[in-house]
Amino acid sequence: MLDWGIIVHYFPFLVQGALLTLKISVIALLFGFIFGLLAALLKLSPNVVLRWIGGFYVWIIRSTPLLVQLFLIYFGLPQVGIDLGPFMSGVLALAINTGAYNAETIRGGIISVPSGQMEAARSLGMGSALAMRRIILPQAIRMAIPALGNNFVILIKDTSLVSTITLVELTLTAQRLIGSTYKPFEMYLMAAFLYAILTTTTSVLLSKLETKIAVERR
């Protein structure tokens, strides 16, 4: 049923596409983590304006589709003179999107650190920023790792949407090869297989990290 000759021949092309998917994912993941951390801190700020800004960001991103956010950045912004090009637009849209979900995850982690930790830090003369950085966040992030990992996996899969803005990543590579080979089943199966490799590797690495931290603290 499957044309194995086609699979063997075209697999390297799809791996090429997967490498771009990986590159987009890693950059979006890093910025998405930073956006999420900043938004989480904004949402927990004692300042009502900062809290509102953080809350608005999380609300607007989580209540609109990623595809629309992507089109707003790629097709919409050039209309007001901001042309980021497909790669920057794609990475930015993904980072902003995953950042909103990371914000809620990290905020949950911060809240779950017992209040005695902040009190102990403050009683030692640590300022709130120092205590957050040295005492609260390391514990909060560790607690948030499983949920963050979930967000990372969703991010990797969501990168397929940037195929709509001419980025020849894994999904668009498959689509283009289908145009010349007329073998959609083989091509999409290979693409699915490569996505599974990327996401599973991410999950395994994160659970290794989680175990390592747990062992260290024993």
Add this chain to the structure above:
Amino acid sequence: MTGAENKAMQMIEIHNLKKYFGENEVLKDIHFNVEKSEVVAIIGPSGSGKSTLLRCVNHLEEPTSGEIYIEGVLLNDTSLGKRSFQRHLNRIRTKVGMVFQQFNLFPHMTVLENVMEAPLNVLKEAKEDAERKARELLDKVGIAEKAASYPGTLSGGQKQRVAIARALAMNPDIMLFDEATSALDPELVGEVLKVMENLAEEGMTMLVVTHEMGFAERVADRVVFMADGYIVEEGKPAEMFRNPQHERTKKFLADVAHDDV
């Protein structure tokens, strides 16, 4: 005696302190002083406001009204702006060590790192100095061999001794103990009280909220009995325990004595 001289003598000086939690008045016009090297035990039933009073002394609770002076400096100085007040608080807190009922050690750091954390990042001590001092303090509280362990592996008594070492690493002038032995298994209480007793003998100024009447009687210079947000009576431990003046105190001491049997 003028006010200024008076302040210079007192390590802690509290005037007209009131604290509300919502509608609930937990501290009702507290007046209270602690002298240098004095060990003061605060006793009383739960809900009497004794922990709240202690937590006001390093501003973990914000007084609703009144003044608290630490070594002559007004702690709750409302004339300061937000940022300068935080700096002011941090400065005073480096001089006031606190030990909590629930230990509150930092679980992601080793015992040694716990003790070195604030000296390194608040006092900006050199790493070698901070480590040398941390090891000395761990040795002093009898737990030097656990320096590389994580808090999760320690017994409650060991945790609390590390917490004491962590507070002492800031070279505080005053130590606050908030029911430091209440979360411990009975057989582990002694080792922590011993460390506190040694500290008292060295001349540390200590404010100790405790349920350990034996400790209060043996170690404290003065015992303060609180109930319903008031200081009901205070005095030398011998007088207080043998000859309490107020009905409320008599009843409390009788109840406690009954529990011990």
